[in-house]
Amino acid sequence: AIRMTQSPSSLSASTGDRVTITCRASQGISSYLAWYQQKPGKAPKLLIYAASTLQSGVPSRFSGSGSGTDFTLTISCLQSEDFATYYCQQYYSYPREYTFGQGTKLEIK
Amino acid sequence: QVQLQESGPGLVKPSETLSLTCAVSGYSISSGYYWGWIRQPPGKGLEWIGSIYHSGSTYYNPSLKSRVTISVDTSKNQFSLKLSSVTAADTAVYYCARAPTRYFTHWGQGTLVTVSS
Numbered sequence: 001a002i003r004m005t006q007s008p009s010s011l012s013a014s015t016g017d018r019v020t021i022t023c024r025a026s027q028g029i030s031s032y033l034a035w036y037q038q039k040p041g042k043a044p045k046l047l048i049y050a051a052s053t054l055q056s057g058v059p060s061r062f063s064g065s066g067s068g069t070d071f072t073l074t075i076s077c078l079q080s081e082d083f084a085t086y087y088c089q090q091y092y093s094y095p096r097e098y099t100f101g102q103g104t105k106l107e108i109k
Numbered sequence: 110q111v112q113l114q115e116s117g118p119g120l121v122k123p124s125e126t127l128s129l130t131c132a133v134s135g136y137s138i139s140s141g142y143y144w145g146w147i148r149q150p151p152g153k154g155l156e157w158i159g160s161i162y163h164s165g166s167t168y169y170n171p172s173l174k175s176r177v178t179i180s181v182d183t184s185k186n187q188f189s190l191k192l193s194s195v196t197a198a199d200t201a202v203y204y205c206a207r208a209p210t211r212y213f214t215h216w217g218q219g220t221l222v223t224v225s226s
Binding site: 036 | 143145154155156157160170171210212213214218
């Protein structure tokens, strides 16, 4: 099974900051990676797929990069609505296997 | 606009079978795509349970495979999850979701299922 490891597990930042979250796969997954945002009590929301493609309607301050085993999610200028938990997900072995990272909680400093 | 809605008992006794249904509106399941179940224990991360193709082909998380059954009812435009022999570790919010390509684009709001006697 492919394991996904996110870092950090939690992060404190201020509005206007630039933040980066990292996701590492236990084996190469090409660009088969998605990022989701989840707010308390809500379902996850797709932000990015194919490692770097922004889902329709997602603000351009979100960006993704990487391929193989190492990936990043960057938020260029934090807004108040961005404080949430972020998950990466690999779908390299779709549809037989999906794996999520453990999540990164982004909190207000 | 496609919408998904989970339904089912919010409380299940240990050793019994958890049964949930996901009703889909705004899109006909028989038209295609993969449909999945994902769960999230309180305060923890997301775990993929399994997926079903509109034709009925199923794929399960190996860690749950022996206890999971996912089925589709195209006449009712819904798909279902059954998880047998539940324990307290199966207490979670259960989400249904649609994967039109390889990732989940649309999710239900989630339903909390508690396993307790």
